[in-house]
Amino acid sequence: MMLSIPDVLNAEQLQQCRAALEGGNWQDGRLTAGHQAVNVKANQQLAQDDPLTQQLGDFILACLAQHPRFMAAALPLKVVPPRFNRYTEGGTYGDHIDNAVFSVPGTPHRIRADLSATLFFCEPDEYEGGELVVQDKRIKLPAGHLILYSSGSLHRVEPVTRGARLASFFWVQSLVRQDEQRSVLLELDDSIQALRQQVPDSPELVRLTGIYHNLLRQWTQT
Ligand SMILES: O=C(O)CCC(=O)C(=O)O
Ligand SMILES: [Fe+2]
Structure with missing residues (x-):
């Protein structure tokens, strides 16, 4: 990264x-x-x-x-x-x-x-x-x-x-030790932020945000 x-x-x-x-x-x-x-x-x-x-x-x-x-x-x-x-x-x-x-x-x-x-x-x-x-x-x-x-x-x-x-x-x-995993999360976050500008009411945003957090939950090391 x-x-x-x-x-x-x-x-x-x-x-x-x-x-x-x-x-x-x-x-x-x-x-x-x-x-x-x-x-x-x-x-x-x-x-x-x-x-x-x-x-x-x-x-x-x-x-x-x-x-x-x-x-x-x-x-x-x-x-x-x-x-x-x-x-x-x-x-x-x-x-x-x-x-x-x-x-x-x-x-x-x-x-x-x-x-x-x-x-x-x-x-x-x-x-x-x-x-x-x-x-x-x-x-x-x-x-x-x-x-x-x-x-x-x-x-x-x-x-x-x-x-x-x-x-x-x-x-x-x-929180995420592996570079590749951190990069995936950043790309997903960027994409969610862009969608939030374009289609703020889309129910898919809720799903994608959930996926972000579920990946973060899997990859977090504390
Ligand atoms: O000055 C910098 O940009 C880096 C310094 C550095 O590499 C270090 O202190 O280990
Ligand atoms: Fe250095």
Whole structure:
């Protein structure tokens, strides 16, 4: 699954997040890299226990919970508290596959990464390079947009050779672990929503919506 989710943040929300992030206490991203990633990671991040990480992370989670397209596509069960990174002056993150399981600091909770997400804070023309390359697809979205992709995918961030790329990144444990099943549910949901516009009184809508929920019931893992 790879999906672009537009307008997670509006212009005013973006402006507020960016202003806060620009004054952030940026640290070497290698501090949180594992044995493998430490060799390919050259970016900056906010510490996970930085109050700004927690404040902006909570804000982003609240925006996501209000976003019907994100909810329909990701079917989130748990979301790792969002983190923040910055790439400047050749900053990059070479090919890697994300960890399978993340601990939530200060809690006993562990979250399986089914989906990886990057929320872009900068417009594409504000920086050179910095594309997220996921299995040969090159992704550089407008500010406020989010890319959602399977956590099992090999990916990298190309070097940023001009300007700065600010982003939030996080992982989702989905109610539906299998990508193919989640994709079927999203297609069915899209089709039901379209029918609801065209024939709002059709009794078939009741049946199709029931089928959606019955498939979700079969495929949900909690
Ligand atoms: O900056 C990004 O878009 C992705 C970062 C990433 O791949 C990671 O932190 O694992
Ligand atoms: Fe990654």
